[in-house]
Amino acid sequence: MSLSLLLFPALGFLLLLLSKKLTPPSLGCLISFYQNRHRLLTWYTELLSESENQTIVVHRLGAPRTIITANPDNVEYMLKSNFSNFPKGKPFTELLGDFLGLGIFNVDGHLWSLQRKLASHEFSTNSLRDFTVQVLADEVSGRLIPILENAAETNSVLDMQEVLRRFAFDTICQVSLGMDPSCLDMSRPVLPLSAAFDSASEISAMRGAAPVFAVWKLKRALNLGPEKDLKDAVKVVRGSVDEIILRKKEMMEDESGGDLLSRFLGAGMESEMVRDMVISFLMAGRDTTSAALTWLFWLLTNHRDIEQRAAEEIKIGSDLGYNDLKEMNFIKACLCETMRLYPPVVWDSKHAANDDVLPDGTPVFRGNRVTYFPYGMGRMEALWGKDRLEFRPDRWLDETGAVRMVSPYKFPVFQAGPRVCLGKEMAFIQMKYVVASVLRRFELVPVRDERPVYVPQLTAYMAGGFSVRVRRRGNVV
Numbered sequence: 001m002s003l004s005l006l007l008f009p010a011l012g013f014l015l016l017l018l019s020k021k022l023t024p025p026s027l028g029c030l031i032s033f034y035q036n037r038h039r040l041l042t043w044y045t046e047l048l049s050e051s052e053n054q055t056i057v058v059h060r061l062g063a064p065r066t067i068i069t070a071n072p073d074n075v076e077y078m079l080k081s082n083f084s085n086f087p088k089g090k091p092f093t094e095l096l097g098d099f100l101g102l103g104i105f106n107v108d109g110h111l112w113s114l115q116r117k118l119a120s121h122e123f124s125t126n127s128l129r130d131f132t133v134q135v136l137a138d139e140v141s142g143r144l145i146p147i148l149e150n151a152a153e154t155n156s157v158l159d160m161q162e163v164l165r166r167f168a169f170d171t172i173c174q175v176s177l178g179m180d181p182s183c184l185d186m187s188r189p190v191l192p193l194s195a196a197f198d199s200a201s202e203i204s205a206m207r208g209a210a211p212v213f214a215v216w217k218l219k220r221a222l223n224l225g226p227e228k229d230l231k232d233a234v235k236v237v238r239g240s241v242d243e244i245i246l247r248k249k250e251m252m253e254d255e256s257g258g259d260l261l262s263r264f265l266g267a268g269m270e271s272e273m274v275r276d277m278v279i280s281f282l283m284a285g286r287d288t289t290s291a292a293l294t295w296l297f298w299l300l301t302n303h304r305d306i307e308q309r310a311a312e313e314i315k316i317g318s319d320l321g322y323n324d325l326k327e328m329n330f331i332k333a334c335l336c337e338t339m340r341l342y343p344p345v346v347w348d349s350k351h352a353a354n355d356d357v358l359p360d361g362t363p364v365f366r367g368n369r370v371t372y373f374p375y376g377m378g379r380m381e382a383l384w385g386k387d388r389l390e391f392r393p394d395r396w397l398d399e400t401g402a403v404r405m406v407s408p409y410k411f412p413v414f415q416a417g418p419r420v421c422l423g424k425e426m427a428f429i430q431m432k433y434v435v436a437s438v439l440r441r442f443e444l445v446p447v448r449d450e451r452p453v454y455v456p457q458l459t460a461y462m463a464g465g466f467s468v469r470v471r472r473r474g475n476v477v
């Protein structure tokens, strides 16, 4: 999913000016930009930590003035206190609009609040939670464990990132649509829906990253290249979901399912709105959990003592029901610590509806892009202390071993405020379930020694995947 847009496309077409102070951009830094082009995330993090208010202003030719902030007061202001002045805005929603239509993920105002109310209600029910745990149990025992068993048996190399991505797509499809695409079953051909979904999200993301701002609009008008492919992919995604809706409606005359689609149709929503809504859920819940899990498993291979503590938290004989999962504080701390360092969504932007001033004094003009930057915030000494670059899950726990409350504006990996990620609790259930199921049986051994590279795409991923060999854990819990 996400929703972060690439701010820094190919160099040749950029005019980038940065200002660490509040008023007009003072520092023309094309040369620095060129020198730092391979380490932009780190460079931006450094500029933000050096800035006295943890905020910088970026100018890119043809794009709106962009304010990037790692200042929790600013983040709280834009995401909560003055929420209505910071919608996603047209520059964002038109990039994903052809794909996501009027789904919750890509709309503002009335259309958003209507869908949010309905979806929040469903997400708060125990029945959806139980349904999710059942889907996870089946996917883990029927597919994930056999794949890992087989890799352990044959000493073969497995790309854990790809396995986790497929796992996440199977799971989110079953929870959202009540349909199992069986992506993790490698013996079956890839479903047209999965392939088209991948292609549509990739091309939509490329729109934001194109070297010449908004050139995709011209290509779309002429139905050229990737824009034609996008059109075809969207047709397949919508056609597949429409078919599922038709079938679901017929089935619902007899019985209603536990998935989101059945719930939204049961609430009397129109088919087209439901279609866009569930496509948004697939988009949002698809690659995020797998990204976090990939980085966590890699971090654990470098911190075997922490891995051992996580494995010990899994109760012997536990069937990983909701209550068992709820009690896994140390595993939750490991997940939070992973996402602090490697957030699945690197940055996320809003567009000011009217002129404004952020709490740190930065002026905002109507139409400006305001971006909060979870990656930089997770690595800011002012927020996390001198050991900020260390993987130390204990920082999330209090003296009693309970998970500490941390302001979501200091740790906005799930966004925060009225538009906070709807799937946050579901994501933790899923991630804990996978971590516990894997750690109680297996140990992963990376094939490569080098430090993996974090790539900030729509959802951040590990360049080249995460190749591992799988060993059975000695003391199976």
Ligand code: HEM
Pocket (backbone or CB within 6 Å): 002, 003, 004, 104, 105, 116, 280, 281, 284, 285, 286, 288, 289, 292, 344, 345, 348, 412, 413, 414, 415, 418, 419, 420, 421, 422, 423, 424, 426, 427
């Ligand atoms: C580790 C996992 C996850 C992370 C880090 C994450 C993060 C985020 C972030 C940053 C946003 C705001 C993005 C934006 O507005 O552009 C968001 C929104 C959203 N997320 Fe998640 N997400 C995760 C998993 C999930 C899952 C599993 C679901 C599934 C069902 C989900 C459903 C949503 C929805 C529906 C929204 C839109 C909410 C709205 O606009 O009102 N997310 N998520």
